[in-house]
Amino acid sequence: MRAFGMKAGFALLGGALLLFIAWPLARTIFSSSPTGLWETILDPQVRGAIGLTFYASAIATVIALLTGVPLAYLLARHDFPGKGLIEGLIDIPIVVPHTAVGIALLLVFGRSGALGKAFGAIGVRFVSSVPGIVIAMLFVSMPFLVNAARDGFAGVDIRLERAARTLGAGPWTAFRRVALPLAGRSILSGTILMWARGLSEFGAIVILAYHPMVAPVLLYQRFESYGLDYARPVAVWIILSSLAVFVALRTVAGRRKG
Amino acid sequence: MSAERLAVHGLGLKAGEFKLYGIDLSATGGEYLVLLGPTGAGKTVLLEAIAGLRRPTGGRILLDGRDITSTAPERRGIGFLYQDHALFPHLTVAENIAFGLRARRIPRDEVRTRVKEIAHLLRIEGILPRRPGSLSGGEKQRVGLGRALAIAPRLLLLDEPLSALDPETREGLQGELLRVHRSLRTTTVHVTHDFEEAISLGDRMAVMDRGTIVQEGRSEEVFRRPASPFVARFVGARNVFSGIVTGEAGEAVFSIDGTEIVTVTEIRGPAHLSIRPEEILISRAALRSSARNCLPGRIIEIADRGTVVYVTVDVPPEFTCAVTRRSLAEMDLRVGMEVFISFKASAVHVFKGG
Numbered sequence: 001m002r003a004f005g006m007k008a009g010f011a012l013l014g015g016a017l018l019l020f021i022a023w024p025l026a027r028t029i030f031s032s033s034p035t036g037l038w039e040t041i042l043d044p045q046v047r048g049a050i051g052l053t054f055y056a057s058a059i060a061t062v063i064a065l066l067t068g069v070p071l072a073y074l075l076a077r078h079d080f081p082g083k084g085l086i087e088g089l090i091d092i093p094i095v096v097p098h099t100a101v102g103i104a105l106l107l108v109f110g111r112s113g114a115l116g117k118a119f120g121a122i123g124v125r126f127v128s129s130v131p132g133i134v135i136a137m138l139f140v141s142m143p144f145l146v147n148a149a150r151d152g153f154a155g156v157d158i159r160l161e162r163a164a165r166t167l168g169a170g171p172w173t174a175f176r177r178v179a180l181p182l183a184g185r186s187i188l189s190g191t192i193l194m195w196a197r198g199l200s201e202f203g204a205i206v207i208l209a210y211h212p213m214v215a216p217v218l219l220y221q222r223f224e225s226y227g228l229d230y231a232r233p234v235a236v237w238i239i240l241s242s243l244a245v246f247v248a249l250r251t252v253a254g255r256r257k258g
Numbered sequence: 259m260s261a262e263r264l265a266v267h268g269l270g271l272k273a274g275e276f277k278l279y280g281i282d283l284s285a286t287g288g289e290y291l292v293l294l295g296p297t298g299a300g301k302t303v304l305l306e307a308i309a310g311l312r313r314p315t316g317g318r319i320l321l322d323g324r325d326i327t328s329t330a331p332e333r334r335g336i337g338f339l340y341q342d343h344a345l346f347p348h349l350t351v352a353e354n355i356a357f358g359l360r361a362r363r364i365p366r367d368e369v370r371t372r373v374k375e376i377a378h379l380l381r382i383e384g385i386l387p388r389r390p391g392s393l394s395g396g397e398k399q400r401v402g403l404g405r406a407l408a409i410a411p412r413l414l415l416l417d418e419p420l421s422a423l424d425p426e427t428r429e430g431l432q433g434e435l436l437r438v439h440r441s442l443r444t445t446t447v448h449v450t451h452d453f454e455e456a457i458s459l460g461d462r463m464a465v466m467d468r469g470t471i472v473q474e475g476r477s478e479e480v481f482r483r484p485a486s487p488f489v490a491r492f493v494g495a496r497n498v499f500s501g502i503v504t505g506e507a508g509e510a511v512f513s514i515d516g517t518e519i520v521t522v523t524e525i526r527g528p529a530h531l532s533i534r535p536e537e538i539l540i541s542r543a544a545l546r547s548s549a550r551n552c553l554p555g556r557i558i559e560i561a562d563r564g565t566v567v568y569v570t571v572d573v574p575p576e577f578t579c580a581v582t583r584r585s586l587a588e589m590d591l592r593v594g595m596e597v598f599i600s601f602k603a604s605a606v607h608v609f610k611g612g
Contacts, residue, residue, distance in 0.1 A: 162309075163405075168358045
């Protein structure tokens with residue numbers, strides 16, 4: 001009986017938290033009239049902003065895959081001085097306020113920043129441009145991918161790679177044919193998380209690139225300029241599109257398990 | 259004798275807290291060398307060093323006379339089987355066996371033929387499409403062995419391949435190892451902490467303790483003449499003999515150079531026998547007891563090892579018997595004395611071996 005009592009108590013507490021998450025989302029989605037929603041999605045600015053958000057976050061995720069997965073492998077497989085420092089550095093974007101991240105990026109990638117100047121020479125601008133949005137998303141959501149990939153690699157028995165080496169595979173083949181496929185699920189789920197986290201970024205982007213507008217910035221602008229009624233249908237579309245893609249990716253990832 | 263296949267000279271290595279030092283080891287072509295030692299002696303680390311998976315801090319490793327000390331593991335052509343097989347869980351059995359061949363960019367047709375040959379040799383044709391997760395312990399070890407053998411290694415390293423298995427499977431696989439070795443003659447270094455396994459499998463053995471090799475030689479020689487108190491404790495103070503078993507169902511007679519010992523075993527033909535020194539009674543006169551074996555002999559050595567005293571009685575062969583200090587004093591046992599040794603047929607352990 002006491003076990004049942006505890007279970008019921010925990011379920012009640014957890015249920016309250018779930019309701020707290022689900023209610024506002026549902027309230028938003030069901031509060032807008034179908035015609036209002038239809039008109040909103042016909043608005044090219046709304047569609048453009050949502051498309052840009054998905055696109056920029058995907059680019060940021062690809063960059064993190066190419067650079068973060070090798071880093072994750074090194075961290076999972078080797079011990080070296082300063083490793084704790086590097087792991088701390090990877091987690092910093094999670095704790096630093098994202099508006100501060102925007103300022104920090106502006107100092108380096110802005111028109112007078114060192115990298116800003118260097119990239120400016122080859123015609124790439126970060127302020128008020130898509131590359132700016134991409135680096136803001138990359139900065140804030142990279143930890144999700146790197147940490148997931150690192151845990152994935154750490155979970156692969158190192159002796160499997162050693163066995164592969166004795167069988168004639170070089171380090172790269174052993175990585176590609178043993179470590180990578182076995183850490184694949186973790187990397188995939190990290191990729192989805194990072195991409196989804198990038199979609200929701202506002203703070204860093206609003207500092208670095210207010211224009212062109214990504215969906216969260218557009219929503220903020222509509223709310224500030226026109227009020228709740230105009231912002232609401234935009235919010236509905238952002239929530240629905242994010243949820244749809246997130247669920248679709250999770251389903252695909254789950255199916256690959258078998 | 260064929261030429262020296264593996265030679266290790268003065269190998270030293272540091273792995274965390276662990277150290278190997280002054281390792282000298284050699285194996286001739288086609289030989290089955292057993293590396294015997296307690297847990298923590300450094301056997302696995304030594305194998306990994308030979309395979310190129312750990313960088314030695316000193317010494318040299320030669321394979322067929324060529325220095326491979328700093329050769330990458332993938333260029334050594336040394337097969338390796340880990341204790342828990344380390345099969346690739348995301349690949350099928352066939353893909354596991356084919357892994358080394360694919361890494362060598364061998365044409366697909368040839369890979370398929372080779373996988374079939376290996377599967378036939380190890381009798382695992384039926385499980386080729388399955389994944390390691392669904393296999394039994396014995397099957398996994400066969401697949402691991404097949405994967406290592408598929409690359410036709412110049413040297414095969416086996417790291418406690420039998421110790422994770424249940425006794426029945428272990429016995430079967432032990433026979434399999436011998437059969438495969440007889441048919442392929444792959445030079446093998448087999449690591450174990452099990453003395454009987456070492457006797458059964460090895461032509462020669464090297465005994466390892468705390469990071470170095472303390473004795474190397476023919477198996478019989480190692481247990482007859484242990485080079486140190488450690489080796490004596492680990493392998494020496496046991497009665498292990500080779501002979502031939504004959505007899506009807508149930509009761510069997512084990513003959514060693516004319517001496518006949520009654521045992522209970524289903525094994526027939528050439529085999530080994532072991533009796534724990536504690537199981538043997540010494541008496542001044544022939545005993546009338548339930549013990550089926552009572553043999554006359556002469557005491558040739560009395561070795562005081564602290565808590566127990568080991569008395570060696572030459573029947574022949576030479577049996578080592580453990581007695582307490584007090585019994586030794588009460589019976590007034592001395593070297594040269596004629597005595598009788600007795601032990602039960604059920605105390606005799608008979609096992610097959612090479």
